[in-house]
Amino acid sequence: MAAVDRRTFFKGAGAVAAAVVGAQVLTACSSESVRGYGGEPRALPIPPADLGSREGTSVHFALDAQTGESQILPDVTTETWGFNGTHLGPTLVMKKGDDVHIDVTNNLDDMTTVHWHGMKLPAIADGGPHSPIEPGQTWSPTWTVANDAATLWYHPHTHGLTGLHAYRGLAGMIIVEDEVSEALDLPQEYGVDDIPLVLMDHRFLDDGSLDEEDLPDLGLLGDTPTANGITNAHFDATTTRVRFRVLNGSNMRFYNLAFSDERTFQVIASDAGFLDQTADRTTLAIGPGERWEIVVDLEPGEDVTLESVGFKNNYGVPDDEFVPDFGMGDSFQLLTITGPAEDAAQTSALPGVLVKSSEPDTIDAPERTFIMNTFSINDLQMDMQRVDVVIDHDQPEVWVVTNDNSDWPHNFHVHDARFKVLKFEGTDVELFNDGWKDTVGLPPGATATLAVEFGHYPDPQWPYMYHCHMLYHEDQGMMGQFVIVNPGEEPAAVLGAGASSGSMAGGEHEH
Numbered sequence: 447m448a449a450v451d452r453r454t455f456f457k458g459a460g461a462v463a464a465a466v467v468g469a470q471v472l473t474a475c476s477s478e479s480v481r482g483y484g485g486e487p488r489a490l491p492i493p494p495a496d497l498g499s500r501e502g503t504s505v506h507f508a509l510d511a512q513t514g515e516s517q518i519l520p521d522v523t524t525e526t527w528g529f530n531g532t533h534l535g536p537t538l539v540m541k542k543g544d545d546v547h548i549d550v551t552n553n554l555d556d557m558t559t560v561h562w563h564g565m566k567l568p569a570i571a572d573g574g575p576h577s578p579i580e581p582g583q584t585w586s587p588t589w590t591v592a593n594d595a596a597t598l599w600y601h602p603h604t605h606g607l608t609g610l611h612a613y614r615g616l617a618g619m620i621i622v623e624d625e626v627s628e629a630l631d632l633p634q635e636y637g638v639d640d641i642p643l644v645l646m647d648h649r650f651l652d653d654g655s656l657d658e659e660d661l662p663d664l665g666l667l668g669d670t671p672t673a674n675g676i677t678n679a680h681f682d683a684t685t686t687r688v689r690f691r692v693l694n695g696s697n698m699r700f701y702n703l704a705f706s707d708e709r710t711f712q713v714i715a716s717d718a719g720f721l722d723q724t725a726d727r728t729t730l731a732i733g734p735g736e737r738w739e740i741v742v743d744l745e746p747g748e749d750v751t752l753e754s755v756g757f758k759n760n761y762g763v764p765d766d767e768f769v770p771d772f773g774m775g776d777s778f779q780l781l782t783i784t785g786p787a788e789d790a791a792q793t794s795a796l797p798g799v800l801v802k803s804s805e806p807d808t809i810d811a812p813e814r815t816f817i818m819n820t821f822s823i824n825d826l827q828m829d830m831q832r833v834d835v836v837i838d839h840d841q842p843e844v845w846v847v848t849n850d851n852s853d854w855p856h857n858f859h860v861h862d863a864r865f866k867v868l869k870f871e872g873t874d875v876e877l878f879n880d881g882w883k884d885t886v887g888l889p890p891g892a893t894a895t896l897a898v899e900f901g902h903y904p905d906p907q908w909p910y911m912y913h914c915h916m917l918y919h920e921d922q923g924m925m926g927q928f929v930i931v932n933p934g935e936e937p938a939a940v941l942g943a944g945a946s947s948g949s950m951a952g953g954e955h956e957h
């Protein structure tokens with residue numbers, strides 16, 4: 447190991463993890479982040495399900511952003527941020543058609559914002575950088591849930607500080623249910639066989655506090671993975687079939703999900719809801735901001751580990767000394783799992799067909815191109831006073847998004863939208879991109895052609911964001927703004943002094 451660089455920790459840990467289950471051996475192997483794997487496995491914490499207070503279809507939630515101390519590590523406390531608690535936040539459960547009201551109170555000493563990732567909603571409620579919540583203030587967005595059943599999430603979108611605020615722990619899951627999800631024969635008992643799994647990674651200083659120093663070109667890439675806010679998490683299953691709602695809430699890290707015995711699992715939902723049909727996988731990439739719902743069948747009493755395994759070909763990132771190490775080759779464990787008791791009920795076959803197939807109509811759709819390179823999109827960096835794209839219709843659009851870097855990964859997230867990946871070119875990296883998504887991974891050189899369907903809430907004053915969801919990149923300016931207006935309408939120059947309306951960097955043309 448003498449000749450190996452800072453990649454040693456994860457690569458070494460993975461090699462051992464493949465052979466031996468358990469934290470102690472990993473501890474012995476790691477030289478840089480021993481603390482991350484130390485001690486006995488701890489039970490996977492389940493964030494409380496928050497059903498809100500409901501009157502008919504009107505549902506009221508309250509979120510308080512606050513500081514606290516948490517035991518991310520087993521043997522030391524860490525100062526963290528959380529919603530309604532010291533770290534992370536409750537899982538908000540809502541139903542399609544609900545009229546949602548949320549009071550977000552900022553009990554921090556810092557300004558923040560809260561964005562509802564994946565939600566179609568009016569821009570004024572979207573919680574982007576134009577919606578600061580000052581310390582002591584309460585922000586009260588409201589909207590009607592238009593999304594199909596899906597796993598969404600909420601996190602800050604503070605201008606230049608999104609990464610830091612999420613890293614400190616401001617993140618929570620949202621479960622949207624609808625008549626389709628409730629009728630399907632799938633595990634759906636929250637915390638029992640329907641398990642939220644928020645994946646993050648951190649670095650720690652010797653005193654247990656979060657290391658918040660940005661690594662050059664990598665930002666807050668962590669060396670210590672966590673599941674629902676703790677290291678070395680263990681899940682004791684009580685059923686033979688478990689559904690995991692996996693959210694990558696990390697700043698910069700991509701995971702390649704797999705089980706330690708390379709078993710096949712079923713993918714049932716992408717970012718924006720159910721796949722048309724269940725899909726069998728043995729590995730599944732999940733980039734920052736993305737969600738997948740997977741189902742795994744367990745034998746009574748068996749032990750198996752959910753891992754992240756190194757990406758084949760390093761996700762297309764050159765593996766040499768000149769390129770920052772994005773961790774694409776790392777292998778490590780995420781969650782150890784023990785199967786249920788011998789008398790656990792057997793399950794029947796999973797439903798093969800989940801939802802009626804739907805496709806966006808892209809005939810005559812406007813097409814726009816987005817070239818991502820280092821910290822820019824279309825050679826521009828985020829400007830709060832500049833509208834980059836104006837959408838003056840209620841139809842889908844085709845967005846062609848290219849990662850123009852030959853050595854850096856990116857990904858691409860669009861607010862108020864869901865999309866299908868029509869084409870994926872320019873890379874040998876094979877990604878599973880089925881279903882409706884709102885965030886797509888882009889290995890070096892990759893071009894993704896997206897059919898994007900927007901929520902239609904015309905408002906000339908309030909912009910939505912599109913951006914790289916590697917949060918250091920976003921915070922460095924890899925983000926643009928779009929406004930949805932009525933036909934012929936211009937965006938209002940109300941975004942601040944010097945607002946210039948409609949510089950069409952998106953390059954609209956009919957095709």
Ligand SMILES: [Cu+2]
Binds near residue numbers: 915919
């Ligand atoms: Cu990026």
